[in-house]
Amino acid sequence: MEKITEFRNTLAVPIHKLSIDSLVQEVCLCPEYFEDIYRLTYDEKQTVSWRAIWVCEKLSEIHPDWFILLYDEIIQRLIDCTHDGDWSRDGNIIQYR
Numbered sequence: 001m002e003k004i005t006e007f008r009n010t011l012a013v014p015i016h017k018l019s020i021d022s023l024v025q026e027v028c029l030c031p032e033y034f035e036d037i038y039r040l041t042y043d044e045k046q047t048v049s050w051r052a053i054w055v056c057e058k059l060s061e062i063h064p065d066w067f068i069l070l071y072d073e074i075i076q077r078l079i080d081c082t083h084d085g086d087w088s089r090d091g092n093i094i095q096y097r
Contacts, residue, residue: 004036011051
């Protein structure tokens, strides 16, 4: 199974902070998984995308440099967002730059 599918399945079910922390730790240990987690922030299932954003928020605290090339994209998503809660965590991601 592709890692992105595994991550999506994990994020699709009710989740708690320990699960998020576990995903964050896994991505920190294998940075090549970052692209998959970030890609899931665009997932069609809203709960998956929100939880992927939560993981990215935590990752940005540890590895803000991973998001440098994404700042313009994140800012544009914040500007285009029509839902109050969708990208509030994304605003946190760019605060660590």
